[in-house]
Amino acid sequence: MFVDIETIISRFKRLIPAVDECSLRIVEESAEWTAVRQDVAMPLTESRDYGAMITIRDGDGLGYAATSDLSDVGLRAALDRALDWMRLSKQRSVFSNQTFRLPRLKGRYRSATTQPFTWSIADRIEVLMNESRACKIDARVVDWQASLSTQHIRSALMTADSLASGDYVLQETDITIPALHVTVHEGGVTQTRSWGGRDNGFCQQGGYDVLERAGFIGSGPIAAQEALQLLAAPNCPSGKFDLLLMPDQLMLQIHESIGHPLELDRILGDERNYAGTSFVTLDMFGSYQYGSSLLNVTYDPTQATELASFAFDDEGAQAQRQYVIQNGILLRPLGGMQSNQRAQQIGYAFDAVATSRACAWNRPPIDRMSNLNIEPGNTTLDEMIASIEDGILMETNASWSIDDSRNKFQFGCEWGQRIRNGKRAEIVRNPNYRGISKTFWRSLAMVGDASTFEVMGTPYCGKGEPNQAIWVGHASPVCKFTGIDVFGAER
Numbered sequence: 001m002f003v004d005i006e007t008i009i010s011r012f013k014r015l016i017p018a019v020d021e022c023s024l025r026i027v028e029e030s031a032e033w034t035a036v037r038q039d040v041a042m043p044l045t046e047s048r049d050y051g052a053m054i055t056i057r058d059g060d061g062l063g064y065a066a067t068s069d070l071s072d073v074g075l076r077a078a079l080d081r082a083l084d085w086m087r088l089s090k091q092r093s094v095f096s097n098q099t100f101r102l103p104r105l106k107g108r109y110r111s112a113t114t115q116p117f118t119w120s121i122a123d124r125i126e127v128l129m130n131e132s133r134a135c136k137i138d139a140r141v142v143d144w145q146a147s148l149s150t151q152h153i154r155s156a157l158m159t160a161d162s163l164a165s166g167d168y169v170l171q172e173t174d175i176t177i178p179a180l181h182v183t184v185h186e187g188g189v190t191q192t193r194s195w196g197g198r199d200n201g202f203c204q205q206g207g208y209d210v211l212e213r214a215g216f217i218g219s220g221p222i223a224a225q226e227a228l229q230l231l232a233a234p235n236c237p238s239g240k241f242d243l244l245l246m247p248d249q250l251m252l253q254i255h256e257s258i259g260h261p262l263e264l265d266r267i268l269g270d271e272r273n274y275a276g277t278s279f280v281t282l283d284m285f286g287s288y289q290y291g292s293s294l295l296n297v298t299y300d301p302t303q304a305t306e307l308a309s310f311a312f313d314d315e316g317a318q319a320q321r322q323y324v325i326q327n328g329i330l331l332r333p334l335g336g337m338q339s340n341q342r343a344q345q346i347g348y349a350f351d352a353v354a355t356s357r358a359c360a361w362n363r364p365p366i367d368r369m370s371n372l373n374i375e376p377g378n379t380t381l382d383e384m385i386a387s388i389e390d391g392i393l394m395e396t397n398a399s400w401s402i403d404d405s406r407n408k409f410q411f412g413c414e415w416g417q418r419i420r421n422g423k424r425a426e427i428v429r430n431p432n433y434r435g436i437s438k439t440f441w442r443s444l445a446m447v448g449d450a451s452t453f454e455v456m457g458t459p460y461c462g463k464g465e466p467n468q469a470i471w472v473g474h475a476s477p478v479c480k481f482t483g484i485d486v487f488g489a490e491r
C-alpha cells in the first residue's frame with residue numbers, strides 16, 4: 001500500500017483545532033479487473049486511489065472537506081475548508097448537533113482471507129481462458145465471458161480524543177468477485193445464464209478461497225448447459241403460485257423490499273428527490289407486522305466472509321449483530337448516529353445500528369445497508385419442495401423494478417423450475433413475480449435450515465447525492481412463499 005498512516009496521524013495531531021469534535025478518515029483502495037470474452041483477453045483495468053476526509057462539529061455547526069493531498073499543506077487546506085463550512089452551517093442547521101458525540105475509537109479489523117489472492121495477471125488470464133473455452137459446447141452459444149474482480153481497501157478513522165491516547169480504528173478488507181455469463185440464441189429466442197458475480201450475488205470477502213466457495217472452476221460448461229436448457233424450455237406460466245426463492249434471488253428481495261425501506265434517512269425524507277422515500281414510517285417500529293412470524297432479519301457485520309463485514313462503521317460506531325425484524329415484528333431502522341439523533345429530537349428513540357458508510361474518501365458517511373440477513377429456519381429443501389403441490393422455483397435475478405417508496409415491485413429471474421405434486425418438474429424460462437413489500441413477507445410460509453443458507457452480496461448499491469455505490473452483503477436460506485403473482489415474459 002502507499003499511504004503511511006502513522007505519518008499522516010502525526011501531521012493531523014499538529015493541526016487539530018479547538019472545536020467540540022474533529023475527525024479524520026483515511027481511505028486507500030486498489031482494484032483490478034481481468035476478463036476474457038469469447039476466448040480473447042480483454043484489456044486489464046487497474047485503479048489506485050487514496051485520500052482523507054476531515055469532519056468538524058462545533059455547537060450546531062457541521063462541516064467537512066476531503067483531499068488527496070496528505071501533506072501538511074493539503075491537510076491544512078482541507079481543515080480550513082471544513083472550518084468554513086462548519087461556521088456557515090451554524091445558523092442554518094435544521095436540528096441540533098450539540099449532543100452528537102463520536103465514540104471512543106480503538107480497534108482493528110481484517111478480512112478472514114484464508115487464501116490471499118497472489119496470482120499473477122498471466123495466472124488470472126489462464127484460469128479465465130480455461131473457463132471461457134469450456135463454454136463453447138454448442139453452436140447456439142453466441143456470447144460468453146469470464147471475469148475476475150479483486151479489491152483491497154484499507155481505512156483509518158481517528159478523532160482528537162482518540163489520538164490523545166494513541167488510539168484509532170484501522171480496517172482492511174479484501175473483496176473477490178468471480179463472474180461468468182453465457183448467452184445462447186436460436187430461432188429468435190435468447191437466454192443468458194450467469195455464474196458468480198454481481199448478477200447472482202456471489203460476492204464475498206476473501207481471496208482465492210472465494211473462487212472455491214463459489215465453485216467457479218469448472219462452471220463454464222455447467223452455465224452453458226443450463227442456458228441451452230432454458231432455450232428449449234417453455235415460457236413461465238402466469239397465475240397465483242407457491243414460490244420457492246433461492247438465496248441468490250432472495251438477496252435482491254431483501255435488498256429492495258427490506259433494506260432500502262428501513263434506511264432511516266430515507267424515512268426522514270432526505271432521499272426523496274433522488275433515491276425516493278419509504279412506505280415505512282417512524283411509528284411502525286416496535287409494533288408493525290412486517291412479515292410472518294417466521295421472518296427473522298438481522299443486521300450482522302460479524303459474518304466472516306460476507307461482503308460488508310467490519311468492526312466499525314465510518315462514523316466509528318462499533319458494529320454488533322442486532323435483530324432488525326424478529327418473529328415478523330419490525331424492531332429498528334438502519335441508520336447512523338446522526339439520523340438516530342434526529343429521530344430522537346422529534347420523539348422517536350431507536351437502538352442505533354452501526355451502519356453509516358461512505359463509498360470513498362471523498363464522500364461523507366450516510367445511512368446504508370451493510371450485512372442484512374434472513375436467519376435460517378428448520379426446514380430442509382426437500383421438505384419445502386415436498387410441501388408444494390403447484391409452484392415455481394426461481395433463482396438468479398435478471399431484471400428488477402420497484403417504486404420510489406420501495407413498496408410495489410416486480411422481479412424477473414434467469415432460471416425457473418415447476419414444482420408439481422411435491423417434486424421438481426420441467427424447467428421454465430423468463431420467470432417473473434410481483435408483489436407489494438407491505439404484504440409480501442407475510443406470505444412467508446417456510447424458511448430453510450442452515451443447509452440451505454448461502455452468503456451473497458452486491459458491490460453496486462447506489463444512493464446519495466452525489467451518488468455513492470457501495471458493497472452490501474445479504475445472506476439467507478431458501479424460502480417458500482404462498483399465493484404469489486407469477487408471470488412469464490418474452491425476452
